[in-house]
Amino acid sequence: MKAPTLGLRLLPRAVxxxxxxxxxxxxxxxxxxxxxxxxxxxxxxxxxxxARPSNDRIERRKRQAELLRATRVIRNADSGKVTTxxxxxxxxxxxxxxxxxxxxxxxxxxxxHPQTRQVVRLPTSKPNxxxxxxxxxxxxxxxxxSTKQHLIPLTSLVCRALDLARDDAxxxxxxxxxxxxRYLDTDSLLCWAxxxxxxxxxxxxxxxxxxxxxRAAAETLSFLSTHVWAGVVVRPxxxxxxxxxxxxxxxxREAVQAWVEGLDAWEIAGLERAVLAGKSLVAxxxxxxxxxxxxxxxxxxxxxxxxxxxxxxxAVSLEVDWQTTQWGEVEDTHDVQKEDLRRQLGSVVxxxxxxxxxx
Numbered sequence: 001m002k003a004p005t006l007g008l009r010l011l012p013r014a015v016x017x018x019x020x021x022x023x024x025x026x027x028x029x030x031x032x033x034x035x036x037x038x039x040x041x042x043x044x045x046x047x048x049x050x051a052r053p054s055n056d057r058i059e060r061r062k063r064q065a066e067l068l069r070a071t072r073v074i075r076n077a078d079s080g081k082v083t084t085x086x087x088x089x090x091x092x093x094x095x096x097x098x099x100x101x102x103x104x105x106x107x108x109x110x111x112x113h114p115q116t117r118q119v120v121r122l123p124t125s126k127p128n129x130x131x132x133x134x135x136x137x138x139x140x141x142x143x144x145x146s147t148k149q150h151l152i153p154l155t156s157l158v159c160r161a162l163d164l165a166r167d168d169a170x171x172x173x174x175x176x177x178x179x180x181x182r183y184l185d186t187d188s189l190l191c192w193a194x195x196x197x198x199x200x201x202x203x204x205x206x207x208x209x210x211x212x213x214x215r216a217a218a219e220t221l222s223f224l225s226t227h228v229w230a231g232v233v234v235r236p237x238x239x240x241x242x243x244x245x246x247x248x249x250x251x252x253r254e255a256v257q258a259w260v261e262g263l264d265a266w267e268i269a270g271l272e273r274a275v276l277a278g279k280s281l282v283a284x285x286x287x288x289x290x291x292x293x294x295x296x297x298x299x300x301x302x303x304x305x306x307x308x309x310x311x312x313x314x315a316v317s318l319e320v321d322w323q324t325t326q327w328g329e330v331e332d333t334h335d336v337q338k339e340d341l342r343r344q345l346g347s348v349v350x351x352x353x354x355x356x357x358x359x
Contacts, residue, residue: 090106129351179275229255
């Protein structure tokens with residue numbers, strides 16, 4: 001008997017499935033819609049500040065402080081806690097010269113280092129620093145506040161300098177040197193914005209952010225290469241559209257490191273504080289060089305227009321100031337940071353400066 005054969009026309013249907021199956025689609029085919037590219041246009045106008053009374057923020061903070069104080073009193077009364085740190089155990093604060101050094105006295109007791117318990121002694125050439133420390137302790141209202149470093153920043157900075165002077169042979173100075181040298185590759189004064197576009201903000205003189213940054217950096221670098229790091233050419237670390245900072249040329253880091261290692265204890269403590277505050281080794285070096293009474297000081301240079309607290313603060317915060325000019329400040333954030341930066345740079349000036357006539 002002959003085997004049945006299947007027609008060639010029915011063979012694909014037999015392989016794929018039933019001959020009665022039909023493809024079903026639940027959605028209709030639609031052509032793609034091409035949306036034209038539309039430019040975003042210029043940026044929006046910056047927000048305008050809300051008109052408020054000049055003392056509104058001060059009054060609000062006073063009310064908050066009163067509420068916190070009342071809450072603390074009620075909480076301590078409920079728990080029955082009584083501590084002597086609530087009261088201030090000294091009445092008067094004075095600066096006295098004892099055995100060729102200045103000491104801050106709380107009544108008749110000299111101020112001591114919190115760790116070593118040694119008397120804090122300042123050179124007689126730093127009367128402004130001693131007076132500022134005395135004022136710092138005079139405004140404290142309780143002994144508890146003296147345990148908080150943010151309330152006694154000058155005392156903490158002076159103790160840091162004394163620690164570096166005492167541990168000069170140890171690795172403390174090397175650690176500080178290595179720490180500040182890291183900022184040379186990410187210096188805030190050497191990181192420049194890309195070239196300005198057609199919609200970028202410009203100041204009244206027609207300068208963009210990059211132009212202002214270049215001008216500020218050129219002034220400081222010219223001073224350093226002439227009077228501090230003789231012949232050393234420091235280059236910008238972030239220029240154009242680059243996103244990865246570049247290292248300084250060979251020899252620059254070695255020259256800067258040699259200068260940092262040659263600073264005395266007061267100068268290197270001030271340099272460390274200024275670098276951490278402004279994120280700029282270049283600006284910090286100029287502050288220390290122009291204000292120091294030590295061997296690295298260049299006080300006779302540029303006496304007419306010193307690189308002071310305001311100038312240094314503006315130089316290291318150019319980009320932040322530029323952005324807040326365009327978009328506005330955040331209350332209790334930008335204004336606090338601005339004042340804190342000036343406070344820290346001011347403490348550096350007090351620490352390294354002096355009359356230059358030590359006993």
